[in-house]
Amino acid sequence: MVAERAGTSIATVSLVVNGKDRGRVSAPIATRVRDAVEELGYVVDHAASSLARGSGDLVVLIAPDLSNPFFAEVIRGVRDTVGDRFQLVLSVTERGAQPVAADVRRFERLRPAGILVDAPAAGEAMTATVPVVLLDAPGGSEAVNYDLSPGVHDLVRHLHEQGHRRVGYLDGTSRATTFGVRRELFEQACAAAGIAVSEVTARADLTVDAAASATEHVIEAWQEDGVTAVVAAADTLAYGVLRVAGQLGIAVPGHLAVAGFDDLPSSSVTAPALTSVALPGADLGRAAALRLLATLDGIAPESASLPTHLVRRASTGA
Amino acid sequence: MVAERAGTSIATVSLVVNGKDRGRVSAPIATRVRDAVEELGYVVDHAASSLARGSGDLVVLIAPDLSNPFFAEVIRGVRDTVGDRFQLVLSVTERGAQPVAADVRRFERLRPAGILVDAPAAGEAMTATVPVVLLDAPGGSEAVNYDLSPGVHDLVRHLHEQGHRRVGYLDGTSRATTFGVRRELFEQACAAAGIAVSEVTARADLTVDAAASATEHVIEAWQEDGVTAVVAAADTLAYGVLRVAGQLGIAVPGHLAVAGFDDLPSSSVTAPALTSVALPGADLGRAAALRLLATLDGIAPESASLPTHLVRRASTGA
DNA sequence: CTGAAAGCGCTTACAG
DNA sequence: CTGAAAGCGCTTACAG
Known part of the structure; x- marks a missing residue:
């Protein structure tokens, strides 16, 4: 026509x-x-164009939980980077589950220019006929990751300076590899610094409610064990700890210091404000998108490892 | 092969x-x-299949702000309903802006089976070559909406019973039509019940931070004006009011009652728990998806209007 | 019950 | 600088 x-x-x-x-x-x-x-x-027509050309102008971002403010940040970073050149579409997994290989497979059919997978399940081979970039998937070679070391070491040193010698750890139930890494690095750093990590373990889904109820179950045991600080694997989890402490009248940081991972925007406004290992989500999204663009342009992407740092706030007496 | x-x-x-x-x-x-x-x-191959068939098995949901827990609920409802028959993909607008006609146009190219638009900007003609269903777009004929009346009337009656005769209203800055309707219905119901709505107006973006800073600006004026209760156009906004009240030592609900719209999951756990007009997000998503499926199956969709109700909690002395 | 063939709307060598 | 033609991988009447 x-x-x-x-x-x-x-x-x-x-x-x-x-x-x-x-x-x-x-x-x-x-x-x-x-x-x-x-x-x-x-x-x-997108379908006809993709068919004739062999691939389209779609970039798919698969994430476990878009309602998590952290992912909102990641999305922003990705979008800012792919800009008008590609059309970004998102997919959420069922009930916040970690993305698996089958999710990638399903989107491969769309012939996107590339696929970004945020916090994939551990041990899944995410190969496809289109370029795939993994975000926050330690161990994967095609991944863009945080270098958690500096943040974790700062955190442990900070706790040590504040006099803590016995701490509790509230882990996530997520299958994402990053949680394993967080815990491991933290325990190593504690061991090196002469801080004992309580044997009393707790884990919860990444919601405030789940974290609060997990905390309720172990808080007494922690106290009896002499724990003076709790580190949560994510800020969302730390919020749950703060809530329970508030309800039980346990002074934070006086009787219990609390810290998390992520440094979500809201962590500066909790009561008290939360100390957290900052993982800049927008940076992660940006780096992943840049890596994808480089691959599409035939440039060998440099492996990216994003710096992390500790943000000290009132919840640990800073 | x-x-x-x-x-x-x-x-x-x-x-x-x-x-x-x-x-x-x-x-x-x-x-x-x-x-x-x-x-x-x-x-x-999706592209080839779509091309040959004329349309694909994609359902696109365009929403302004996926990080809002309300939309997470909507998404859940949509996904549960479209199930395996269609592949759901999401798109977020830039910086939480209300979806406009151009957004629909952009996704039309993908030849989706249908497009769902959540909280579109007012006055946009959302027509396309594929079926479009609008969510929460009062006035649109192709829309699935809430019937806010019962919820708002319950709220006003409740405030009246609690003795409030002069209230403040914290509006959203969003261009979504629903906010205009919320305000209008509320003002009408107040007028009918003999409650005065303060001339001191405030509005904020739909974040706790923005709401808190907007509240800080007007809280004194409200107090001087004799306001004893504040109704916010969304729970997220109400959280900001709660925060400021807490910081200023204003007792809720003793000195100031607070209520919102949405009844987000977290509204049951704020301090104090928030009274809110419940807008069930998952129901909205489900109804919209059902309407789309009906259209696709050639069945004339019945117009859906979803019931709302008031959830009374401690923030208004319930 | 099965297969050859046209056609969906494009893109891209290729010939002019 | 321009256009006729092949082909992308499917689906769907249609003929057998």
Whole structure:
């Protein structure tokens, strides 16, 4: 239709709308085509275009839980980076489960330009016929990760300075590898610093409610065990600890110091404000998108490891 | 490849993988095809399939702000309803802006089976070549909406019973129509009940921080104006009011009652627990998805209006 | 019950 | 600089 109206061929229209007309199509014809496109409100068919070209302009981001403010940040970083060149679409897994290989498979069918997978389940081989970049998947070679070491070491040193010698750890139930790494690094750093990690263990789903109820179950045991500080694997979990402490009248940080991971925006406004190992979500999204773009442009992506640092706030007496 | 391995034709394979083989393909051949599909890990190409068929199996949900727990609920409802029949993909607008017609246009290219638009900007004509269902867009005919009346009237009656005669209203800055409706209904109901709505107005983006800082600006004026209760257009906003009241030592509900809209999961656990007009997000998502499915099946969808009700909690002295 | 063939709307060598 | 033609991987009447 457009070709007919512009008095030219379909091939020429294709060149013009794809911006490949430089030096291939004369200016007057290109203008006629653009006018026709405008008047007809023509928009290239995505399916046909993807089919002919072999892949489309979609970038898929698969994440476990979009309602988590952390992922909102990641999404922002990805979007800012892929910009107008690609169309970003999101997919959430069922009930916050970690993305698995089958999720990638399902989106491969869409022939996206690339797939980003945030916090994939451990041990899943995320290979596809399109480029895949993993976010926050320690161990994967195709991944963009945080370097948790500096943040964790700062945290442990800070706790030590504040006089804590026995701490509790509230872990997540998530299958994401990053939680294993957080815990391991933390325990190693504690051992090195002469801080004992209580044998009383607790874990919860990544919600305030779940964390609160897990905390209720172990808080007495922690107290009896001489724990003076609790570190949670995520800020959301730490909020649960804060809530229970508040309800039980346990002074924070006086009787119990609390810290988390993520440094969510709301962590500066909890009561008391939460000390946290900052994992800049937008940076992660940006780095992952850059890596994907590099791959698509045929450039060997450099492996990215994003710095982390400790944000000291009132919950640990800072 | 699959056809070759199964010793049959491409057409037959197509019938089998699309489950259209009943009475058209013999059992042994169908089995051979399925085996071949299994062994080769074959998955139908979405682009080619969409192109040949005219439309695909994608359902697109465009929403302004996925990090809002309310939308997380909506998404859950949609997903539960579209199930395996369609592939749900999400799109977030830039910086939480209300979805506009251009967003719909952009996703039309994907040839989805249908498009769901949550909280679209007011006055946008959301027409497309594929079925579009609007969520929470009062006034639109293709929309699934809440019937806010019962909830708002219960709220006003409740405030009246608690002795409030002068209230403040904290509005959202969102362009979504629903906020206008909330305010209007509330003011009408107040007028009818003999409650004055303070002229001191405040509005904020839908975040706790923004609401808190907006509240800080007007709280004194409200107090001077004799306001004894504040109603916020969303629970997220009400959290900001609660925070400021807490910081200033204003007793809730003793000196100031607070209520919101949405009844987010976290509203039962704020301090104090928040009275709220419940807008069941999952129900909205479910109703919208059902409406889309009905349209796709050629059934005239019945217009849906979802009931709302008041959840009374401690923040208004309940 | 099965398969050859047209066609979905594009893109891209290729020939002119 | 321009256009005719092949082909992307499917689906679906249609003929057998």
